[in-house]
Amino acid sequence: MSSKIPVFPYSPTIDIGKHANVDDQFSQPEIDELSNIINSLEYEEGKVSVENSVGEVNNDVRRSKVKWIYPTNETMWLFTKLMKTIQSVNSQLWNFELVMAREPIQYTEYEDNGEYGWHIDTGHGPSAQRKVSMSVLLTNPDEYEGGDLELWPGGEIKRVERKQYTMTIFPSCIMHRVTPVTKGVRKSLVFWVGGTPYR
Numbered sequence: 001m002s003s004k005i006p007v008f009p010y011s012p013t014i015d016i017g018k019h020a021n022v023d024d025q026f027s028q029p030e031i032d033e034l035s036n037i038i039n040s041l042e043y044e045e046g047k048v049s050v051e052n053s054v055g056e057v058n059n060d061v062r063r064s065k066v067k068w069i070y071p072t073n074e075t076m077w078l079f080t081k082l083m084k085t086i087q088s089v090n091s092q093l094w095n096f097e098l099v100m101a102r103e104p105i106q107y108t109e110y111e112d113n114g115e116y117g118w119h120i121d122t123g124h125g126p127s128a129q130r131k132v133s134m135s136v137l138l139t140n141p142d143e144y145e146g147g148d149l150e151l152w153p154g155g156e157i158k159r160v161e162r163k164q165y166t167m168t169i170f171p172s173c174i175m176h177r178v179t180p181v182t183k184g185v186r187k188s189l190v191f192w193v194g195g196t197p198y199r
Contacts, residue, residue, distance in 0.1 A: 017153030019160070019170035020089045025081065026165050034138075037075060038107050041067035046108060046116070049123030063114045064178075069105040069189075078105065082167070082191045086132050089169045090193075096131045096171075098195040103127070106190040110147055115180040118152065121172035121192060129194035130172035136189040140164050144184030151176045 026034070046064035047055030071079050083101060090096055103126055110116075121133045135149055141162035149160040149168060152175040160168050170176070172192060 022167040067107040111185040130192040138187040147181040147186035
């Protein structure tokens with residue numbers, strides 16, 4: 001499948017308010033394999049980052065179920081695909097120094113007023129090194145209501161276009177949220193890439 005990563009005009013000034021939506025990166029066999037991987041994993045409650053901890057359940061901030069995809073021989077193709085797309089977008093928009101993806105890929109489900117309030121992805125422990133975040137919508141937008149991914153880089157709130165299998169890529173320091181799901185189930189992948197401190 002040919003790559004359809006968009007090309008953005010170069011600017012010598014980094015604008016962390018920019019984000020990218022990248023479409024058409026998954027083939028049908030890859031979608032089927034991803035479903036098999038997800039179905040083989042166990043659920044746990046979504047947590048929020050807290051100081052000196054791996055996270056805690058806080059239903060006032062986040063209501064979701066998650067599964068974790070770790071790098072194995074069977075899943076490395078997925079890590080490679082997501083990393084390649086992030087590196088391409090980063091080189092065109094921000095040119096951050098990215099050196100690692102220390103964390104597994106997170107599969108998330110929001111249903112029954114599930115949401116994740118305003119937050120940033122940089123936190124404590126391994127998350128302190130996150131620089132670029134990716135969210136991949138897995139659900140057909142016609143199958144759920146609410147559940148919008150919104151970015152708030154300052155000023156106007158940006159609502160991300162809802163399109164199945166689109167990769168949305170943005171700096172991890174940007175405030176963002178998933179609004180409450182009022183009907184159906186919203187499913188997504190989340191992936192983070194880290195590196196040296198922002199500069």
